[in-house]
Amino acid sequence: MFTALFGSVEQGIIYAIMALGVYITFRVLDFPDLTVDGSFVTGAATAATMITFGYDPLIATLCALLAGFVAGSITGILHTKAHINELLAGILMMIALYSINLRIMGLTTENAVGRPNIPLSSSDTVFTMLHDFWSTLGIDAMLNNLLTATGLTSLPRTWGVIIVMFIVVFIIKFMLDWFLKTEYGLALRATGDNVKMIRSFSANTDNVKIFALGLSNALVALSGALIAQLNKFADAGMGIGMIVIGLASVIIGEAIFGKKTIVRATLAVIFGAIIYRVVISLALQVEFLDTGDLKLITAVVVIIALVIPYAMNKYKEKKRRAKRRAQLMKEVTAMPEGEKPIA
Amino acid sequence: MLKLQHIHKIFNEGTPDEKVALNHINLTLEAGDFVTIIGSNGAGKSTMMNMISGALTPDVGTITINGKDVTNLPEYKRSKYIGRVFQDPMAGTAPTMTIQENLALAYSRNKSRGLRSGVSKARKEIFLAALESLNLNLENRLNAKVGLLSGGERQALSLLMATFTKPDILLLDEHTAALDPSRAALITSLTKELVEKDSLTTLMITHDMQQAIDLGNRLIMMDKGQIILEVSPEEKKNLTIEDLMNEFQRIRGEKMVSDRALLST
Numbered sequence: 001m002f003t004a005l006f007g008s009v010e011q012g013i014i015y016a017i018m019a020l021g022v023y024i025t026f027r028v029l030d031f032p033d034l035t036v037d038g039s040f041v042t043g044a045a046t047a048a049t050m051i052t053f054g055y056d057p058l059i060a061t062l063c064a065l066l067a068g069f070v071a072g073s074i075t076g077i078l079h080t081k082a083h084i085n086e087l088l089a090g091i092l093m094m095i096a097l098y099s100i101n102l103r104i105m106g107l108t109t110e111n112a113v114g115r116p117n118i119p120l121s122s123s124d125t126v127f128t129m130l131h132d133f134w135s136t137l138g139i140d141a142m143l144n145n146l147l148t149a150t151g152l153t154s155l156p157r158t159w160g161v162i163i164v165m166f167i168v169v170f171i172i173k174f175m176l177d178w179f180l181k182t183e184y185g186l187a188l189r190a191t192g193d194n195v196k197m198i199r200s201f202s203a204n205t206d207n208v209k210i211f212a213l214g215l216s217n218a219l220v221a222l223s224g225a226l227i228a229q230l231n232k233f234a235d236a237g238m239g240i241g242m243i244v245i246g247l248a249s250v251i252i253g254e255a256i257f258g259k260k261t262i263v264r265a266t267l268a269v270i271f272g273a274i275i276y277r278v279v280i281s282l283a284l285q286v287e288f289l290d291t292g293d294l295k296l297i298t299a300v301v302v303i304i305a306l307v308i309p310y311a312m313n314k315y316k317e318k319k320r321r322a323k324r325r326a327q328l329m330k331e332v333t334a335m336p337e338g339e340k341p342i343a
Numbered sequence: 344m345l346k347l348q349h350i351h352k353i354f355n356e357g358t359p360d361e362k363v364a365l366n367h368i369n370l371t372l373e374a375g376d377f378v379t380i381i382g383s384n385g386a387g388k389s390t391m392m393n394m395i396s397g398a399l400t401p402d403v404g405t406i407t408i409n410g411k412d413v414t415n416l417p418e419y420k421r422s423k424y425i426g427r428v429f430q431d432p433m434a435g436t437a438p439t440m441t442i443q444e445n446l447a448l449a450y451s452r453n454k455s456r457g458l459r460s461g462v463s464k465a466r467k468e469i470f471l472a473a474l475e476s477l478n479l480n481l482e483n484r485l486n487a488k489v490g491l492l493s494g495g496e497r498q499a500l501s502l503l504m505a506t507f508t509k510p511d512i513l514l515l516d517e518h519t520a521a522l523d524p525s526r527a528a529l530i531t532s533l534t535k536e537l538v539e540k541d542s543l544t545t546l547m548i549t550h551d552m553q554q555a556i557d558l559g560n561r562l563i564m565m566d567k568g569q570i571i572l573e574v575s576p577e578e579k580k581n582l583t584i585e586d587l588m589n590e591f592q593r594i595r596g597e598k599m600v601s602d603r604a605l606l607s608t
């Protein structure tokens with residue numbers, strides 16, 4: 001149980017990078033970008049292919065990030081320059097990427113043009129590198145000793161991934177928070193908020209949109225590259241439904257942690273991604289639920305996250321009104337006879 | 344400063360919805376001119392402004408600003424030196440961003456936007472001073488989201504933002520029309536103050552004839568896509584609403600029909 005949860009937190013932190021990307025488009029730019037399902041795999045495919053060719057995993061991961069940026073920018077160009085509807089531009093890019101991803105992975109084999117998956121079981125990845133470095137620190141032994149003291153028996157393999165990825169995700173979060181407060185970042189937010197207005201203040205909104213879509217998909221691809229390396233497998237189908245997971249993370253996070261400021265919202269998105277993973281893994285522990293029910297569970301979780309804040313607001317409002325009414329009644333009954341307003 | 348020459352614009356040409364919005368418009372503004380524009384609904388006033396701002400491109404004709412032909416310059420490039428306030432108080436600001444962030448957006452209008460902090464300490468001082476001049480107590484609400492402000496407050500902020508970088512041309516499209524009378528009066532006096540302070544070259548559309556007479560040094564009347572009357576600075580000094588009504592009747596041979604124009608007398 002503990003190790004299962006531990007594993008889902010580990011995955012959740014990496015998916016949080018993808019969720020931050022989705023946050024940029026859906027929330028900041030107000031652009032429902034569906035490129036994500038494709039660009040997540042593009043990141044995985046690029047990294048896995050380059051690693052197979054023997055490139056340094058860090059370089060491969062960096063290239064995955066760039067590939068995602070290019071993919072997102074093309075969606076942006078389709079929308080702003082070719083005037084294709086937002087949803088359609090994303091969908092077109094998503095299906096185009098499916099073929100492109102097969103081609104990218106196909107580079108690793110002589111016999112075929114495309115290739116549906118690449119195993120990385122015997123390759124060096126950023127995580128094997130991390131493991132080599134981490135095991136010299138002795139932190140695992142220390143933390144696991146602490147856990148054994150509390151009576152836990154099944155212990156995680158390593159704390160390295162969780163701790164280092166937490167640091168990486170928070171670095172990304174702080175950079176994003178900072179960026180969204182720069183002159184360019186403000187223009188990006190204004191483009192999502194009131195595009196006509198910011199154009200009247202001389203922002204090239206086409207370029208802003210293209211850049212924001214690029215940035216978003218760069219993060220999505222980075223997340224894909226890391227997930228492929230963590231699970232030691234890149235697969236053409238691993239991005240299916242990714243956009244829903246990203247949105248679920250954003251919505252769950254906002255529902256629990258709020259979204260008043262950027263700093264708060266990006267934090268919420270990160271924890272939303274982790275909570276989503278934990279909830280799914282808990283749900284799968286339930287006897288009669290099957291892995292095939294995963295999408296159904298996702299839908300239910302998102303619906304709950306959407307309905308609860310609304311219901312809570314309504315309840316609060318009702319209570320506030322009832323209180324106010326009671327107070328008024330008290331004032332009226334306290335008035336001397338004859339001054340009472342006619343009922 | 345600003346020159347419109349032979350501007351024509353037809354919407355939906357060749358369809359049953361065809362509409363001649365602008366029909367041979369010629370207009371020249373000198374630096375510091377403040378021109379008020381009146382005219383019935385659908386006369387083409389907003390269309391003319393959208394031509395100047397670059398939101399629309401004329402079918403025929405040229406637009407020159409400071410001697411430079413800007414007819415085909417995209418809107419975002421032109422807006423470096425054109426400030427605008429729209430009728431809708433929601434249109435001129437970004438609602439989910441704070442007051443100081445909105446001012447930062449306005450402040451960057453004539454600069455290139457980079458990775459500098461949008462609201463730096465030095466800028467905050469500038470923003471505070473500007474907000475204080477509005478006397479709306481907004482200087483104490485720098486971190487309030489603009490969406491929470493009232494329509495009048497938002498319009499005042501829009502006006503401040505539009506004039507913040509002293510644009511070469513200021514375009515006001517019925518920017519007091521959506522406000523209640525007392526708020527409208529406040530925005531009108533603020534307009535006067537801000538325009539005079541930097542002697543901004545201004546075009547202001549209004550359906551309030553008295554406002555059109557009180558403000559500015561020149562006045563034009565539009566009808567059916569044409570400028571049918573131009574009132575010079577000398578003539579404008581003694582102009583009355585009655586003069587305008589009579590003039591319209593003389594030119595068009597019919598009584599002025601704009602109900603809004605009549606209501607506001």
Ligand SMILES: Nc1ncnc2c1ncn2[C@@H]1O[C@H](COP(=O)(O)OP(=O)(O)O)[C@@H](O)[C@H]1O
Nearest residue numbers: 354355362364383384385386387388389390391
């Ligand atoms: N984008 C558009 N498409 C079609 N017709 C338009 C468009 N914009 C304005 N018009 C028409 O052009 C005419 C002039 O409109 P406008 O400039 O908004 O008038 P106003 O003087 O009231 O501001 C109106 O008849 C209007 O219906």
Ligand SMILES: [Mg+2]
Nearest residue numbers: 388389390516
């Ligand atoms: Mg109009």
